[in-house]
Amino acid sequence: MPTPVRxxxxxxxxxxxxxxxxxxxxxxxxxQTKTGGHPEKWPRRQIVDAIRYxxxxxxxxxxxxxxxxxxxxxxxFFARWNQAGxxxxxxDQLRRRIRTDLGRCLHPVTLIVDSQSVKAAHTVSQDTRxxxxxxxxxxxxxxxxxxxxxxxxxxxxxxxxxxDRDAARELLWRLRLTQPQITQxxxxxxxxxxxxxxAGDFLNITLRTVSRPKGAKGFIVLPRRWRVERTIxxxxxxxxxxxxYERLPQHSEAHLNWSLITLMTRRIARKGPRTDSWAKKPDxxxxxxxxxxxxxTGSG
Numbered sequence: 001m002p003t004p005v006r007x008x009x010x011x012x013x014x015x016x017x018x019x020x021x022x023x024x025x026x027x028x029x030x031x032q033t034k035t036g037g038h039p040e041k042w043p044r045r046q047i048v049d050a051i052r053y054x055x056x057x058x059x060x061x062x063x064x065x066x067x068x069x070x071x072x073x074x075x076x077f078f079a080r081w082n083q084a085g086x087x088x089x090x091x092d093q094l095r096r097r098i099r100t101d102l103g104r105c106l107h108p109v110t111l112i113v114d115s116q117s118v119k120a121a122h123t124v125s126q127d128t129r130x131x132x133x134x135x136x137x138x139x140x141x142x143x144x145x146x147x148x149x150x151x152x153x154x155x156x157x158x159x160x161x162x163x164d165r166d167a168a169r170e171l172l173w174r175l176r177l178t179q180p181q182i183t184q185x186x187x188x189x190x191x192x193x194x195x196x197x198x199a200g201d202f203l204n205i206t207l208r209t210v211s212r213p214k215g216a217k218g219f220i221v222l223p224r225r226w227r228v229e230r231t232i233x234x235x236x237x238x239x240x241x242x243x244x245y246e247r248l249p250q251h252s253e254a255h256l257n258w259s260l261i262t263l264m265t266r267r268i269a270r271k272g273p274r275t276d277s278w279a280k281k282p283d284x285x286x287x288x289x290x291x292x293x294x295x296x297t298g299s300g
Contacts, residue, residue, distance in 0.1 A: 006043075012055070012056035013049045018265040018266065023044065023045070027081070047077045050071075051074060053068065055258045057239055057240070087261070090261055091261055094261060094268065095153070095264065098268060099149070104149070108148065108181075111175070112147075113228065115142060115144070117142075117160045130159030139243075140159060141157070141159065141160045150234075152260045153179065155257060157250075163190075165191060165195045168191055169198070173203065176203045186209075187207060188222075191207060195207060210222050210224055231260075235259050237259070
């Protein structure tokens with residue numbers, strides 16, 4: 001008996017254009033490989049929609065609405081795809097697509113790094129959480145690296161008591177292995193000190209820091225750093241990311257990646273002018289009513 005087609009009803013559901021971006025990036029079903037396997041019972045689009053629903057709405061896996069596949073099935077795909085590196089692959093391919101659309105090189109040479117501490121729920125074990133004395137938060141810390149357009153390059157989740165300098169050593173090492181073209185990384189003053197010399201001597205990466213002006217109070221937009229801070233703001237729009245509920249840090253990273261995948265697919269699939277020229281007036285408006293009529297903008 002064929003699985004009934006599910007009607008799109010939630011804001012987190014994929015559009016046809018978004019699904020056309022995601023579907024080719026998913027791994028080949030087992031039944032289509034040489035080793036073989038059973039055909040998948042549930043359409044993959046329903047699986048992806050269910051994952052996006054959990055990330056966007058912050059619901060429990062067991063509270064997944066009944067019009068989605070069973071939560072055990074959805075969680076199984078979520079865990080397997082993340083373990084296989086599929087989620088980061090989709091993220092990276094979408095980032096490259098956006099950079100290509102903007103006329104940028106596929107592989108960024110300049111990156112920006114920052115961290116965010118968030119509270120952890122009781123489901124997070126003591127071994128994977130810590131206390132951030134500076135932010136007075138008991139939980140985990142997210143270390144996020146973006147390009148100069150704010151698109152994600154790498155995400156790493158650690159206990160909140162790990163300092164930015166200590167985490168940056170592993171983070172920069174991973175970046176050097178996976179992104180060999182990198183030449184410089186911008187960060188805040190928490191990454192200053194011996195880390196700057198270490199990055200230059202051992203990784204050949206120029207680590208530059210941007211500090212707040214002396215005597216400044218409240219929020220200030222700082223050069224270059226504001227892009228990664230904006231990305232952190234995008235992540236927090238997904239309610240699952242407002243607090244860390246995951247037993248495994250890898251699953252926390254997966255939820256962060258899925259929220260950014262949703263953001264990037266929507267950006268690519270969005271109709272109208274390109275996102276880098278959103279503030280420009282359409283030609284039909286700037287040309288006046290005559291041009292609007294010639295362009296067929298009227299109701300007739």
